Amino acid sequence: MLMSGAQILLECLRKEGVTHIFGYPGGAVLPIYDAIFDCHDIKHILVRHEQGASHMADGFARSTGKVGVCLATSGPGATNLVTGIATAYMDSIPMVAITGQVRTSVIGKDAFQEADITGITMPITKHNRLVKRVEDLASAIAEAFYIAKTGRPGPTLVDIPLDVSRNQIEFDVETDYPKQVNIPSYRPAGPSGRVPDLQMKKAVQLIAEAERPVLYVGGGAIASGAQAEVTALAERTNILVTTTLLGKGAIDETHPLAIGMLGMHGNAYANHAVNNADLLIAVGARFDDRVTGNVEKFAVGARIIHIDIDPAEIGKVIQPDVPIVGDVKNILTELIKQVQPREATAWNDQIMEWKEAFPLVYPNDGNLYAEYAIEQVNEIFDHDAIMATDVGQHQMWAAQYFKCNRPRQWITSGGLGTMGFGLPAAIGAQFANPEKRVICLSGDGSIQMCIQELMTATVYGVPVITVIVNNRSLGMVRQWQEMFYEERYSAVDLQASPDFVKLVEAYGGVGMRATTREQLRDALVKAKDVTDRPVVIDCVIPTMEKVYPMIPSGQSVKEMMLRHDLEQVKASVHADGETWSFSDEERVLEQVVEVGATGAESAE
Amino acid sequence: MSNTIVAQLQQQHTITVLVDNHPGVLARVAGLFARRGYNIESLAVSVTDNPEISRMTIVVNGDHRVLEQITKQLNKLVEVTKVVDYTETAAVERDLALIKVNAEAHHRGEIMQIVEIFRGRIIDMSDKAFIIEVTGGTEKLDKIIHLLEAYGIREMVRTGIIAMARGSKTASRTGRDTE
Ligand SMILES: Cc1cc2nc3c(=O)[nH]c(=O)nc-3n(C[C@H](O)[C@H](O)[C@H](O)COP(=O)(O)OP(=O)(O)OC[C@H]3O[C@@H](n4cnc5c(N)ncnc54)[C@H](O)[C@@H]3O)c2cc1C
Ligand SMILES: Cc1ncc(C[n+]2csc(CCOP(=O)(O)OP(=O)(O)O)c2C)c(N)n1
Ligand SMILES: [Mg+2]
Numbered sequence: 001m002l003m004s005g006a007q008i009l010l011e012c013l014r015k016e017g018v019t020h021i022f023g024y025p026g027g028a029v030l031p032i033y034d035a036i037f038d039c040h041d042i043k044h045i046l047v048r049h050e051q052g053a054s055h056m057a058d059g060f061a062r063s064t065g066k067v068g069v070c071l072a073t074s075g076p077g078a079t080n081l082v083t084g085i086a087t088a089y090m091d092s093i094p095m096v097a098i099t100g101q102v103r104t105s106v107i108g109k110d111a112f113q114e115a116d117i118t119g120i121t122m123p124i125t126k127h128n129r130l131v132k133r134v135e136d137l138a139s140a141i142a143e144a145f146y147i148a149k150t151g152r153p154g155p156t157l158v159d160i161p162l163d164v165s166r167n168q169i170e171f172d173v174e175t176d177y178p179k180q181v182n183i184p185s186y187r188p189a190g191p192s193g194r195v196p197d198l199q200m201k202k203a204v205q206l207i208a209e210a211e212r213p214v215l216y217v218g219g220g221a222i223a224s225g226a227q228a229e230v231t232a233l234a235e236r237t238n239i240l241v242t243t244t245l246l247g248k249g250a251i252d253e254t255h256p257l258a259i260g261m262l263g264m265h266g267n268a269y270a271n272h273a274v275n276n277a278d279l280l281i282a283v284g285a286r287f288d289d290r291v292t293g294n295v296e297k298f299a300v301g302a303r304i305i306h307i308d309i310d311p312a313e314i315g316k317v318i319q320p321d322v323p324i325v326g327d328v329k330n331i332l333t334e335l336i337k338q339v340q341p342r343e344a345t346a347w348n349d350q351i352m353e354w355k356e357a358f359p360l361v362y363p364n365d366g367n368l369y370a371e372y373a374i375e376q377v378n379e380i381f382d383h384d385a386i387m388a389t390d391v392g393q394h395q396m397w398a399a400q401y402f403k404c405n406r407p408r409q410w411i412t413s414g415g416l417g418t419m420g421f422g423l424p425a426a427i428g429a430q431f432a433n434p435e436k437r438v439i440c441l442s443g444d445g446s447i448q449m450c451i452q453e454l455m456t457a458t459v460y461g462v463p464v465i466t467v468i469v470n471n472r473s474l475g476m477v478r479q480w481q482e483m484f485y486e487e488r489y490s491a492v493d494l495q496a497s498p499d500f501v502k503l504v505e506a507y508g509g510v511g512m513r514a515t516t517r518e519q520l521r522d523a524l525v526k527a528k529d530v531t532d533r534p535v536v537i538d539c540v541i542p543t544m545e546k547v548y549p550m551i552p553s554g555q556s557v558k559e560m561m562l563r564h565d566l567e568q569v570k571a572s573v574h575a576d577g578e579t580w581s582f583s584d585e586e587r588v589l590e591q592v593v594e595v596g597a598t599g600a601e602s603a604e
Numbered sequence: 605m606s607n608t609i610v611a612q613l614q615q616q617h618t619i620t621v622l623v624d625n626h627p628g629v630l631a632r633v634a635g636l637f638a639r640r641g642y643n644i645e646s647l648a649v650s651v652t653d654n655p656e657i658s659r660m661t662i663v664v665n666g667d668h669r670v671l672e673q674i675t676k677q678l679n680k681l682v683e684v685t686k687v688v689d690y691t692e693t694a695a696v697e698r699d700l701a702l703i704k705v706n707a708e709a710h711h712r713g714e715i716m717q718i719v720e721i722f723r724g725r726i727i728d729m730s731d732k733a734f735i736i737e738v739t740g741g742t743e744k745l746d747k748i749i750h751l752l753e754a755y756g757i758r759e760m761v762r763t764g765i766i767a768m769a770r771g772s773k774t775a776s777r778t779g780r781d782t783e
Binding site (some may be wrong): 122123127311316319 | 624628631632635639669672673676677679680682683684685686
């Protein structure tokens with residue numbers, strides 16, 4: 001059949017199993033939108049800002065493992081995708097971005113809305129391509145999907161000039177769409193690749209010899225779908241498992257062998273475990289500096305087994321004793337067969353003692369804190385909700401207190417740390433998981449970076465529940481200024497913010513404010529009943545709260561900072577509550593609510 | 605590790621990169637070096653016997669770990685077919701220089717002698733200057749340049765190193781060494 005490039009594009013997307021496209025129209029993609037007009041099986045979601053589209057595609061991908069798809073016009077549309085593409089790239093998320101481009105005849109002539117988007121995204125895509133002839137479009141799309149989802153996943157971009165999507169050729173997707181992609185120069189390790197025998201033997205031996213082993217599991221285990229294998233390996237060997245920010249859910253976090261997150265804001269006991277280990281088994285984790293701090297001082301007594309699908313990760317930061325290149329699931333399956341069972345040892349007890357000594361706690365003084373809100377989310381949503389976060393203190397509290405029981409339940413921007421990611425990512429995840437509840441835990445700063453997507457949620461009846469941890473502050477930055485810049489608070493005050501309750505109402509959603517624990521619980525329970533529109537809960541907490549533990553940037557476990565009132569707080573947790581309170585802070589709380597209200601009035 | 609030891613481990617490497625002959629590939633490779641902070645000493649690019657493949661010869665500085673990362677990161681680029689490091693291999697390396705040097709009448713004889721010793725050629729001559737063409741390894745070129753500096757070099761250009769393994773071994777398209 002004679003088809004335009006635009007029609008061919010949709011045929012190809014259908015062939016790839018695409019169900020949702022998150023996009024925004026414009027001149028260079030008019031033919032594509034014209035084809036979308038006739039397309040009823042692929043749902044196009046009209047966002048309010050292209051950045052939203054890119055994060056939605058990302059949230060869709062993170063919550064399913066499928067490739068997320070976003071679409072934008074040339075020039076400003078394409079550049080608005082950039083933050084979302086970079087976010088996906090840093091966290092190895094499979095995504096295909098499709099951009100319109102000016103006509104081939106005027107490329108390079110500074111045409112209207114021309115931007116060299118393949119040039120711009122070269123360092124933040126796994127691969128990208130400008131398609132100059134409609135004859136090449138189908139293979140370009142097939143390659144983009146293949147590269148995005150195989151090996152170490154990542155975003156790809158296909159740039160399609162206006163004339164390429166308009167030109168017509170004979171096309172039959174059944175015969176003309178490549179069934180298999182064969183790129184000689186691209187040969188990623190796959191889920192059924194060869195397992196390196198020699199390295200496996202060495203790994204088995206190191207595990208047998210180890211007295212103080214720790215499993216350090218990252219996003220690669222999620223990408224690989226290896227929760228069962230991670231858990232089985234841990235159970236067979238009784239080795240405790242610490243996860244990175246992106247590895248959350250690689251083991252059920254309530255499992256007795258799970259010791260939570262490690263790193264800068266990780267659990268003290270997880271960090272002590274790693275610091276004292278004699279064997280570190282890194283599974284799909286990349287020794288990020290938020291994890292290692294000062295590399296010279298990181299796990300110095302430990303031998304290292306590093307399992308990663310990307311050969312370039314091996315030796316990038318730390319030279320392992322046993323490098324194993326391959327897919328986590330594939331490698332662990334084999335390792336479980338070969339490794340000798342081990343009993344729990346005194347080492348396990350030691351880590352549990354650290355857990356007793358340095359638990360994660362917050363004051364049980366009756367005040368509302370982010371930690372409390374997150375625990376209530378766990379409880380009220382039966383440990384089943386998907387949690388997407390923004391970036392800042394609230395993100396770290398969520399990392400500490402939200403308990404995943406399955407992979408892909410936790411959606412956060414780790415590598416790039418993109419404020420504004422949370423809400424659109426949550427919306428994307430909700431489209432992909434209509435049967436699940438999706439919570440977005442945001443900050444009063446972050447939420448304002450993509451807040452316009454509340455409209456998208458309303459229009460499509462997406463019942464994402466956003467809990468804004470409102471500390472009237474760019475809290476994470478404030479924390480650093482307090483700790484490392486002598487309390488010189490520069491440009492972190494957000495006292496002047498919109499009234500979020502009124503704002504979400506203006507967008508057609510439901511707004512609630514909580515300044516007490518009871519109000520917060522009530523709001524969450526009410527939100528659970530809203531199933532056809534977005535909800536925002538403005539959760540007001542004290543400004544001066546800090547995230548602990550904290551290993552200052554570039555330092556080591558030795559310099560780990562705990563709350564100065566740890567013993568007192570521990571005692572308060574064991575008491576029945578309301579043992580003491582910050583009376584000053586309560587006063588601050590009241591003032592704040594008023595500021596919010598007046599702010600809104602003066603805007604009227 | 606002390607700085608002196610690190611300095612000793614720093615080594616110049618000549619690597620050959622086979623890439624698909626697509627527009628933009630050079631930008632990808634150059635961008636990778638810039639982004640990851642690897643310094644390119646020289647870079648030479650041309651097509652190969654297979655018109656779909658280009659060959660880049662890149663001279664970089666770094667210890668073996670840096671080189672390992674460069675190789676691995678290059679291999680991640682979809683358009684890169686093969687990366688070969690010639691540091692440990694017996695390889696022929698050549699660089700070509702064009703040197704425009706002052707050639708006053710009373711110096712011409714001396715300069716011509718130098719050119720002969722280095723097996724170069726004088727390819728242009730005017731009343732004030734010669735253009736000298738000379739081919740060889742980096743050291744040889746550095747030497748002749750040093751000698752010619754005495755007369756005043758007006759302009760110079762070098763192609764950068766190109767390299768090829770000795771013997772029948774090739775950096776072949778299939779990614780395998782054909783013996
Ligand atoms: C404010 C803030 C604070 C942070 N604090 C912390 C902290 O305290 N602790 C912490 O852990 N992080 C923290 N992070 C996140 C941190 O920046 C990194 O994003 C994170 O540590 C990286 O996780 P990862 O090592 O699991 O790697 P990922 O980025 O998830 O990379 C996955 C790795 O697995 C490999 N891989 C992919 N697929 C497979 C497969 N199928 N098989 C095998 N391997 C595969 C990839 O090649 C890659 O090397 C913080 C981020 C922010 C924004
Ligand atoms: C787009 C972007 N800009 C700036 C930053 C730097 N930054 C990191 S955390 C943070 C503060 C976040 O404030 P908020 O969303 O209110 O969260 P809080 O830390 O208060 O919980 C900032 C500005 C960032 N991560 N992303
Ligand atoms: Mg805040």
